[in-house]
Amino acid sequence: MSTTDERLADLLDRAVERDMAATSQLISALEGRRVGSGAVLEALHRAGGNAHVVGVTGAPGSGKSTLVSVLARELRDRGLTVAIVAVDPSSAISGGAILGDRIRMQDHALDPGIFVRSMSSRGSLGGVSAATVDAVGVLDAAGWDVVVVETVGVGQAEVEIMRIAQTVVVVSVPGLGDDVQAIKAGLMEIADLHVVNKADRPDAGKTVAELLSMLTLAGPPGPGGWPVPVLSTSAADSSGVPKLADTLAEHRAWMAGSGEGERRERAMAAARIHSIAKDLVLARLADPSATPLVERVVAAVAARRLDPHAAARALVDNEPITDLQLEKSA
Amino acid sequence: MREQLTAVEAGPIRVLMAKAGLDGHDRGVKVVARALRDAGMEVVYTGLHRTPQEIVATAIQEDVDVVGISLLSGAHMTLFPQVIDLLKEAGVFERFILIGGGVMPDEDVDALLAMGVAAILGQDTPPDDAAVLVRGLVAKRGARV
Numbered sequence: 490m491s492t493t494d495e496r497l498a499d500l501l502d503r504a505v506e507r508d509m510a511a512t513s514q515l516i517s518a519l520e521g522r523r524v525g526s527g528a529v530l531e532a533l534h535r536a537g538g539n540a541h542v543v544g545v546t547g548a549p550g551s552g553k554s555t556l557v558s559v560l561a562r563e564l565r566d567r568g569l570t571v572a573i574v575a576v577d578p579s580s581a582i583s584g585g586a587i588l589g590d591r592i593r594m595q596d597h598a599l600d601p602g603i604f605v606r607s608m609s610s611r612g613s614l615g616g617v618s619a620a621t622v623d624a625v626g627v628l629d630a631a632g633w634d635v636v637v638v639e640t641v642g643v644g645q646a647e648v649e650i651m652r653i654a655q656t657v658v659v660v661s662v663p664g665l666g667d668d669v670q671a672i673k674a675g676l677m678e679i680a681d682l683h684v685v686n687k688a689d690r691p692d693a694g695k696t697v698a699e700l701l702s703m704l705t706l707a708g709p710p711g712p713g714g715w716p717v718p719v720l721s722t723s724a725a726d727s728s729g730v731p732k733l734a735d736t737l738a739e740h741r742a743w744m745a746g747s748g749e750g751e752r753r754e755r756a757m758a759a760a761r762i763h764s765i766a767k768d769l770v771l772a773r774l775a776d777p778s779a780t781p782l783v784e785r786v787v788a789a790v791a792a793r794r795l796d797p798h799a800a801a802r803a804l805v806d807n808e809p810i811t812d813l814q815l816e817k818s819a
Numbered sequence: 820m821r822e823q824l825t826a827v828e829a830g831p832i833r834v835l836m837a838k839a840g841l842d843g844h845d846r847g848v849k850v851v852a853r854a855l856r857d858a859g860m861e862v863v864y865t866g867l868h869r870t871p872q873e874i875v876a877t878a879i880q881e882d883v884d885v886v887g888i889s890l891l892s893g894a895h896m897t898l899f900p901q902v903i904d905l906l907k908e909a910g911v912f913e914r915f916i917l918i919g920g921g922v923m924p925d926e927d928v929d930a931l932l933a934m935g936v937a938a939i940l941g942q943d944t945p946p947d948d949a950a951v952l953v954r955g956l957v958a959k960r961g962a963r964v
Contacts, residue, residue, distance in 0.1 A: 509876075509880055510882075510910075513879055513880050513881065517882045522830075579831075580856060580857070583856060583857045583859045584859045585856035585857060585858060585860045585862070586860075586861045587856050587862050591863060591865055591866075592864065595869065595873060595877075598872075598873040598877055605880055605881075606880055606881060607881055611830075
């Protein structure tokens with residue numbers, strides 16, 4: 490075993506004993522892709538599968554962080570431990586980020602039953618980062634009852650959270666759009682649960698009505714289906730939050746009983762494998778040993794002796810290309 | 820080979836920026852946070868009025884490279900030693916680079932450096948110098964597994 494392997498194995502042993510420092514350092518190791526030989530990844534995966542992973546997504550400023558913070562308090566009052574992964578956007582210019590979700594969660598800093606980790610999206614456009622799923626894996630394996638992933642404030646199309654969370658909560662606020670916005674494809678259709686936050690505002694009822702109307706256009710759910718609820722919350726005074734916690738538990742129970750949970754686990758597993766496989770292929774192409782061939786193929790495509798599809802097949806599948814295509818000078 | 824990666828190569832530098840104690844002046848900390856962001860770092864900002872306990876718990880959960888504490892209240896000789904003691908108690912003092920920012924007398928700065936604070940940024944530090952300093956401190960520390 491290498492030093493890295495021993496270190497990671499030790500961190501995992503301590504993380505499952507709810508050691509916050511070890512949990513946190515393990516997340517850092519995975520986020521930095523310092524993964525050693527993979528033995529720990531296997532142990533991590535085997536240990537997981539027990540947490541309820543809840544995704545919270547919605548527009549910037551819709552109150553996600555505040556809502557997650559009061560939800561965490563509610564779940565704690567019910568005797569559950571809560572880990573929160575809060576993602577904020579990275580700069581497209583510098584790659585840096587200001588991670589400010591914690592500002593609204595500081596009340597929990599000293600509660601040993603709440604863990605908060607801020608992440609930047611690190612250039613990823615789906616509302617989470619590539620490492621978010623790894624962080625969720627660590628927290629799940631470490632035995633946290635509920636893992637809440639708060640996405641970047643999103644627009645309409647950032648739906649990566651559906652490949653991480655078992656229950657997706659889409660947070661809306663009054664005044665952002667009309668009933669046509671509500672039937673557009675994308676974010677609105679991945680909700681297992683709609684929450685209209687800032688329900689203390691006067692036009693909240695209209696937003697609830699538009700969401701309900703959008704949902705009825707799809708017709709009633711089939712027998713044993715999940716009728717997507719529209720809840721109202723006001724994170725400012727916690728109203729509606731107990732109902733939200735109840736509904737999250739109901740959704741989890743429905744997933745377990747209906748076979749939908751299993752279907753989604755398979756879909757998430759497939760998505761994860763695809764994404765890792767894609768990374769492996771890209772890493773292979775970026776490997777210095779592949780550089781000479783890559784450069785020759787690139788030159789051939791640029792000179793139009795070879796088409797880019799054939800070039801990709803040559804690099805990934807070792808499909809033969811003729812010397813003529815490769816070598817002839819432009 | 821992976822084990823030789825420096826923190827810089829392994830990903831962006833992560834910095835916790837906290838306002839400690841009874842001090843509502845957050846203009847400076849925000850300017851520095853923004854400069855570090857523009858230098859490609861990930862800055863976790865805690866907001867105002869954090870206690871030493873909260874700062875240490877947050878540093879541990881966020882596993883940052885650098886813990887930056889800004890205070891302009893004059894309480895630095897009380898709050899920094901508390902943070903240092905708590906980090907040592909938790910067994911993580913060596914893991915973090917501790918820096919401070921604010922207006923402090925020279926003799927206090929020397930005392931804080933002697934306690935293990937890596938650097939104090941005075942009120943006249945140009946923001947970009949803060950980024951260079953943080954990068955230098957992290958590079959000097961080297962890789963962290």
